[in-house]
Amino acid sequence: MNYEDVMNELHSLSDEKYKAFSERIVNTRLRLYGVRTPDLRKLARRIKKEYTNFAHDFFAKDEYCFEEVLLCGWQMGKDASENVRLLKRLIPRMASWAHTDQIISHFNWVRDKQAFLQEFQYLKAGSEYEVRAYVMFLFSLCVNERDLPLVISELPTVPLGAYYVDMAVAWLVCEVTVKFYHEGVKLLRADYLSPWVVNKAISKCRDSFRLTLWQKEELKGMRR
Numbered sequence: 001m002n003y004e005d006v007m008n009e010l011h012s013l014s015d016e017k018y019k020a021f022s023e024r025i026v027n028t029r030l031r032l033y034g035v036r037t038p039d040l041r042k043l044a045r046r047i048k049k050e051y052t053n054f055a056h057d058f059f060a061k062d063e064y065c066f067e068e069v070l071l072c073g074w075q076m077g078k079d080a081s082e083n084v085r086l087l088k089r090l091i092p093r094m095a096s097w098a099h100t101d102q103i104i105s106h107f108n109w110v111r112d113k114q115a116f117l118q119e120f121q122y123l124k125a126g127s128e129y130e131v132r133a134y135v136m137f138l139f140s141l142c143v144n145e146r147d148l149p150l151v152i153s154e155l156p157t158v159p160l161g162a163y164y165v166d167m168a169v170a171w172l173v174c175e176v177t178v179k180f181y182h183e184g185v186k187l188l189r190a191d192y193l194s195p196w197v198v199n200k201a202i203s204k205c206r207d208s209f210r211l212t213l214w215q216k217e218e219l220k221g222m223r224r
Helices: 003-013 016-026 037-050 054-059 066-073 080-093 097-104 113-118 121-125 128-142 148-157 163-179 181-188 195-207 213-220
Strands: none
Touching: 003 037, 003 054, 003 066, 016 097, 037 066, 054 066, 066 080, 066 097, 080 128, 097 128, 097 163, 113 128, 113 148, 121 128, 128 148, 128 163, 148 163, 148 181, 163 181, 163 195, 181 195, 181 213, 195 213
16 A cells, blocks of 8 residues: 555545535645545554555655544554654644544553653644644543543643634533532632633533533533
């Protein structure tokens, strides 16, 4: 398999109806073929077995499509140092919330999470999707009993104001509230969160089946 084979596969898997749907949802500046996720993941697995130089060849390109970014992100294994190197090259090419979410969600296996996060502190001074990528690291790595202090200490350092960053922070705060209710309430009362983020997080919490009616009513009273 070579890069031309990959591009031919993307072309053959293209679904015009799904493409039209995706263009409205993923909101990307990149060309979109409209390949359904199960088909794209199947192709990513083939690439991993048959085309070990795919990531190298991807980074050699100046132009690329939406699906190529996902295919590159899904080639990463469980070598933390290698993944840090690849992610630092890949994140600047992410051009949609779907890129950050679908790629970074696979990194929950990282052991030394504080050291891993330290490698990506610079993202907080970057573009909208770079900041969202950092929030997604917190979401994927730290919403558990042992690592929750990292969320609590890092979240105040995340710059708010960009739509896709604020949405990610609201989602993160909702997930913390659902799993660790009292800690989530503390976050919702924090001064550094904007009213929009707080209200969006509360709305997400109230839509969840994992909170009690009493908890949802209490959260309703915390809206700003």
